[in-house]
Amino acid sequence: MTRRLINRHPSAGSALILGALPFILLALAYVFFSATRLADNPDDKLLPAVSQMVDTAVRMATQPDQRSGNVLLWADTYASLKRLFLGLSVSTLVALVAGVAIGLVPYVRAWVAPVVGVISLVPPMAILPILFITFGLDELSKVMLIIIGITPFMIRDMAARVAEMPSELLIKAQTLGASTWQIVTRVIVPQILPRLFDSLRLQLGTAWLFLISAEAIAATEGLGYRIFLVRRYLAMDVILPYVAWITLLAFLMDFGLRKLNTTAFPWLTRRAG
Amino acid sequence: MSLVVENVWKEYGDQTVLERLNFEVPTGEFCALVGPSGCGKTTFLRMLLAMEQPTRGKILLDGKPLPEEPGPDRGIVFQRYSVFPHLTVLENVMLGLEFERSPLVTRFFGAERRRAMGEARSCIASVGLEHAIEKYPAELSGGMQQRLAIAQTLVRRPKILLLDEPFGALDPGTKAQMHDLLLKLWQEEGMTVFMITHDLSEGFHLATRVLSFDKVRRDPQAPNAYGATIVYDLPLDDKEQRKPIIERWRHQLAERQSQFVRAGI
Ligand SMILES: Nc1ncnc2c1ncn2[C@@H]1O[C@H](COP(=O)(O)OP(=O)(O)OP(=O)(O)O)[C@@H](O)[C@H]1O
Ligand SMILES: [Mg+2]
Numbered sequence: 001m002t003r004r005l006i007n008r009h010p011s012a013g014s015a016l017i018l019g020a021l022p023f024i025l026l027a028l029a030y031v032f033f034s035a036t037r038l039a040d041n042p043d044d045k046l047l048p049a050v051s052q053m054v055d056t057a058v059r060m061a062t063q064p065d066q067r068s069g070n071v072l073l074w075a076d077t078y079a080s081l082k083r084l085f086l087g088l089s090v091s092t093l094v095a096l097v098a099g100v101a102i103g104l105v106p107y108v109r110a111w112v113a114p115v116v117g118v119i120s121l122v123p124p125m126a127i128l129p130i131l132f133i134t135f136g137l138d139e140l141s142k143v144m145l146i147i148i149g150i151t152p153f154m155i156r157d158m159a160a161r162v163a164e165m166p167s168e169l170l171i172k173a174q175t176l177g178a179s180t181w182q183i184v185t186r187v188i189v190p191q192i193l194p195r196l197f198d199s200l201r202l203q204l205g206t207a208w209l210f211l212i213s214a215e216a217i218a219a220t221e222g223l224g225y226r227i228f229l230v231r232r233y234l235a236m237d238v239i240l241p242y243v244a245w246i247t248l249l250a251f252l253m254d255f256g257l258r259k260l261n262t263t264a265f266p267w268l269t270r271r272a273g
Numbered sequence: 274m275s276l277v278v279e280n281v282w283k284e285y286g287d288q289t290v291l292e293r294l295n296f297e298v299p300t301g302e303f304c305a306l307v308g309p310s311g312c313g314k315t316t317f318l319r320m321l322l323a324m325e326q327p328t329r330g331k332i333l334l335d336g337k338p339l340p341e342e343p344g345p346d347r348g349i350v351f352q353r354y355s356v357f358p359h360l361t362v363l364e365n366v367m368l369g370l371e372f373e374r375s376p377l378v379t380r381f382f383g384a385e386r387r388r389a390m391g392e393a394r395s396c397i398a399s400v401g402l403e404h405a406i407e408k409y410p411a412e413l414s415g416g417m418q419q420r421l422a423i424a425q426t427l428v429r430r431p432k433i434l435l436l437d438e439p440f441g442a443l444d445p446g447t448k449a450q451m452h453d454l455l456l457k458l459w460q461e462e463g464m465t466v467f468m469i470t471h472d473l474s475e476g477f478h479l480a481t482r483v484l485s486f487d488k489v490r491r492d493p494q495a496p497n498a499y500g501a502t503i504v505y506d507l508p509l510d511d512k513e514q515r516k517p518i519i520e521r522w523r524h525q526l527a528e529r530q531s532q533f534v535r536a537g538i
Contacts, residue, residue, distance in 0.1 A: 166353075166354040167324075168351045168353070168354035168355065169354055169357065171322060171324055171343050171349065172349065172351070172354075172355060172356075172357075173368075173372070174342065174343035174344065175322070175343045175344065175345060175347060175348050175349050175426070175429075175431070176345060176348075176368060176369040176372050176373075176425070176426075176429055177344065177345035177369065177372045177373050177429060178372040179372075179376065181376075181377075182371075182372050182376070182379045185379060186368065186371070186372075186379050187357060190359045191357075191358070191359050265359070266409070267358055267359045267360075267409040267410075267411065270408075270409050270411055270412050271411050271412065
């Protein structure tokens with residue numbers, strides 16, 4: 001008896017192989033095309049050999065730069081992550097406070113929700129020049145771009161999650177004698193935190209996008225700055241490892257937030273059984 | 274608490290859900306609310322909670338107008354979403370005490386915490402959940418969740434207990450257990466109970482009075498024009514438990530009468 005396609009599941013082993021296959025194919029394709037191009041022209045810059053990329057990456061991660069005296073990879077990573085974390089922390093905090101207030105308090109909803117809705121439609125990149133003009137070319141404008149880029153969506157997401165909580169729970173809390181403050185701190189926030197981390201996770205990609213854009217336009221260090229700087233020399237041996245490094249960092253953040261949700265909120269995953 | 278419902282109507286737009294509700298319920302009465310689906314039983318409970326306001330008429334609790342928002346004097350067990358999914362059984366029951374006694378941090382520490390835990394534990398034991406004290410609601414069966422909801426409601430000792438089809442999803446055995454439990458708690462606490470049920474035998478078994486909702490007027494052209502009202506109000510006077518309730522009620526009525534007389538009305 002054959003089963004429908006939707007009912008056939010790969011075993012754990014074959015799932016692993018299936019998942020790894022695209023990575024292996026990509027790597028093989030890269031090695032193959034890089035080798036053929038280098039055979040034609042040993043000075044080709046577009047697809048540098050893997051060995052060359054490893055050499056460059058090791059150099060960037062261990063040896064100080066002649067001009068600045070910094071080890072570039074770490075200096076860039078530190079600068080970028082600082083901006084990113086600053087922006088993400090502010091956004092998350094604002095989204096939590098504003099989202100709960102909008103979702104729970106009718107007066108705040110009437111007052112704030114329309115303006116947040118409109119602001120969330122302004123393309124952040126279009127106001128980047130305004131940010132540079134008002135906040136200057138240094139750190140603040142880059143952090144502000146991240147904040148402006150992701151906060152309105154996170155606020156709307158949080159407000160929607162609060163508003164869609166079963167009204168029975170709010171009524172129930174009131175029949176147990178809870179004040180608004182007690183409802184916020186004991187009923188709403190604890191249940192909304194995992195949603196907040198989920199929302200943050202989904203905004204990570206966007207945050208990176210704004211960070212790299214801002215760094216590409218005006219910065220003196222940072223992962224995005226470096227990539228756009230060496231682009232002038234077609235230094236693919238720097239760009240590709242940097243892209244891989246950024247991807248790894250993004251993956252680790254995503255993974256960390258997911259782990260946080262499953263360990264910090266046991267009630268989310270436990271089921272009768 | 275005694276309840277007076279005076280010519281109460283509830284309309285949503287041009288749909289009349291409930292109309293001409295008139296009755297009095299003495300303190301300690303156990304009312305079963307029955308009637309066809311969609312006739313407005315839940316709407317009536319929601320008005321008692323002040324989640325909804327009547328569009329006409331008024332509801333009096335102990336002679337005073339119903340408060341305009343839900344409060345700890347009226348406890349509710351919903352059919353679903355009655356317990357907090359992010360709290361364990363113990364925390365769910367403790368929460369009511371924390372709301373009451375710790376307005377700012379809503380948490381207990383030290384001796385106060387131990388005392389509250391003792392209270393919550395005995396409340397949990399009275400519904401037979403002491404073995405599941407550390408579990409989250411998602412780890413409980415439907416019957417256990419309803420028992421938790423009852424314990425959580427009772428820890429604040431409400432004067433009125435509202436139950437919306439609390440045992441609809443339970444098997445007959447668990448249901449019978451829950452009936453015994455509910456009757457015991459009702460006797461001990463002296464609450465006034467309103468319980469919606471679709472199971473007539475359950476209603477007659479538990480209650481001291483059965484209120485049956487239905488439409489008396491129908492317009493085939495406009496099915497929403499008329500609402501449901503109370504078509505049968507059946508006091509179960511042959512029940513032993515009803516006698517003291519009525520006795521007390523008579524006493525109160527007589528007292529009210531003599532007050533009026535003294536006031537010269
Ligand atoms: N917020 C609302 N807005 C509009 N109509 C409503 C609203 N709440 C309830 N109704 C209507 O009121 C009527 C009665 O609903 P209610 O939930 O009170 O019925 P019920 O007697 O509890 O039914 P059931 O036994 O199926 O639970 C329904 O026709 C419903 O459509
Ligand atoms: Mg109902």
